[in-house]
Amino acid sequence: MMRLSLLVLLAAGFTAGAFAQSPVAQPDLTRQQTYTLHRASSTDPTGANADFRSIAPGATLTVLDADGPGMVSHLWFTIATGEPYHLKRIVLRIYWDGEENPSVEAPIGDFFGLGLGIYHNWQSQMLSVGSDKSLNSFFPMPFRHHARITVTNEGKQRVGSFYYNIDYRTYTHPLPDDTVYFHAEYRQAQPNRGWTNNWISNGDPLVNNKTNPDGKDNYVWMEAKGRGQYVGVTMSVLQNQDGWWGEGDDMFFIDGAKTPSIVGTGSEDYFLGAWDFGGKPFSYQLYGAPIVGDELAGSRSSVYRFHLDSPIPFTQSFKATIEHGNANDRSDNYYSVAYWYQAEPHEPFPPLPPVEERLPALQHVGGPGNAFKAVR
Template identity: 45%
Template sequence: MRSVVFFLAVATLWATAHAGGSIMPSDISSLWQPQKFTAARVSSTDPTGGNRDAISIRPWDRAVLADIAGPGMIHHIWFTIAHPDPMHLRQLVLRIYWDGETAPSVEAPVGDFFGLGHGMVYDINSVPIQIGSHKGLNCFWPMPFKQRATITVENQSATACRSFYYYIDYRKDVKIPRDARYFHAWYNQKFPADPVADYVLMEAEGEGHYVGCNMSIHLNSEGWWGEGDDHIYVDGVEKPNLTGTGSEDYFCGAWCYAKPFSNLYFGCPLMQSPDPQRDVRVRRPGSYWNVYRYHILDPIPFTKSNKVHIETGRAPGTNARRPFTNHHSSVGYWYQREPHQPFPPLPRAAERVSTMLE
């Protein structure tokens, strides 16, 4: 049953990005039908036929993983990495460019793009993002392009990345509609988050639809972080079109999340104390959290602009703000027509490492 649900969900993902007819089977029972595309791949395979199937990336160098002529649709990206720096998932930066654009449509630390906050590794079992054992990073977001897709990774570390393995699976000989929306992903952080102003999960101008986010929280303040309401502003309104009842509710859990969970469209895969061997309390300073919510079955369309914000400092059971000093970081995902507004500058590598406040 879970396999059928998974295939249905992936088909819905593609339909979200593709306004015309689908080229992806709607469920497992249709796999016998003709598949009208050519399967293709770019990978780090050893060109000599040997077993050195990875590239190395020198400090502060950028590697071009793929430069693919269109039309096509990327449907799977897999990475695994051997890097001596314990924070390499925050220091390696993924960028994706569509159709020759100079400003990337995807820009995020590799770990955060794959839902792994804080430079940490943990299990995720969602439709668009799955983490296999021993840091197998998988992305299934469908990414159509008309002319060209360019994927790069930059090593913003003083240490060389010894081995970077990758698959980029895509479909060519496909028809991409004129009105197809392009995939976008943007990393943001606030160390610490403002206890009064909302935290920004996503902001875009143009025509498209928001499809979700993941958010990481590093606690600097004692207590429950999850009471802040979500606010979504569609097409330039002053007051949010959609307002929620709390962060824990927006991410589809309840009652302060008694344990980690990872579901197809929402989850809290990480809740960890700073010293889990001695103290399992996860609301104390130093604790690490990650949550995600993917609007695959319920995308939020916009024609002019969209803003997805969330409160960070509301106290449980009251309307008062607490002066939380928690560190928030996130990746927002959406599809939109190009061109898009260039993203703000990515924080420097050293600034992306969250540390406790004095």
């Protein structure tokens, strides 16, 4: 039997000590593999060079429809269309084992960490966007019986060229009974409404001395019921106000806890930077801030963190949150996708916001620097 990666073994309920392996989504290259590798792609069925599909407005394209047991090991997409913010208008969904409610649902750009609706290159161990406009995922995605992946064009213009390559394995043996499934959920707050706009700087006693012991009104990355483990998040911020957006603490609530089971010290600290990221972008395997804006209204930032070193387990429920400013005083826009593994069935996700509401736009919220301009 092949040796699965540490991440997959953890997702299947194995302990890290069971196998002395690196936590990368790769099999042991020194052992003969026994799976069969397949590829679903947009290759021209005639053998010519039109290796793409077009997607009309409102239409859904199925890019994978495969029987198991198996595992999706790699997604690659690239898109050619003239519609602005098409990364927000095209929706990616993934369904496991014939489920009615998708286990993955997000605007395609957000899934790949492009939460501002524009392309930028970045890299991590699980997700990357390469030159030019190539979207890659290496999350291992096991399935027992069936996998279906779709993309839906919720825009007003035809997607002229949608290219894809999806690599997946099938096995002759069933997956372990306690295998858990990949999930990803999009959320946004445009804006996060702060409890006040009567402040001048983050250091004002009015906001700096405010307490938030139970996470009330935090921005929520995801909520789940059941058994599984949280593995990370990508998030983008459009500032509606001047100053540093990242004074908020991350807070995780495990198995019904009323106060946070895990609590951090600041947004840039959770994303494993420090001191407002020093105003400079960076990108590493498990954490980074590939876009770092000025501390002014209208600025944009993107950040990510993957817990491959220690996924956060839960057995009954899980809620991942972060404050927007200290004790939620700020009113910036957040767009995020959380990633986790859990046993099915899962709770249905909240409905996606209408497409026009997903497009990043400055909001009239008051406070420092918020001379309102309806800018997209």
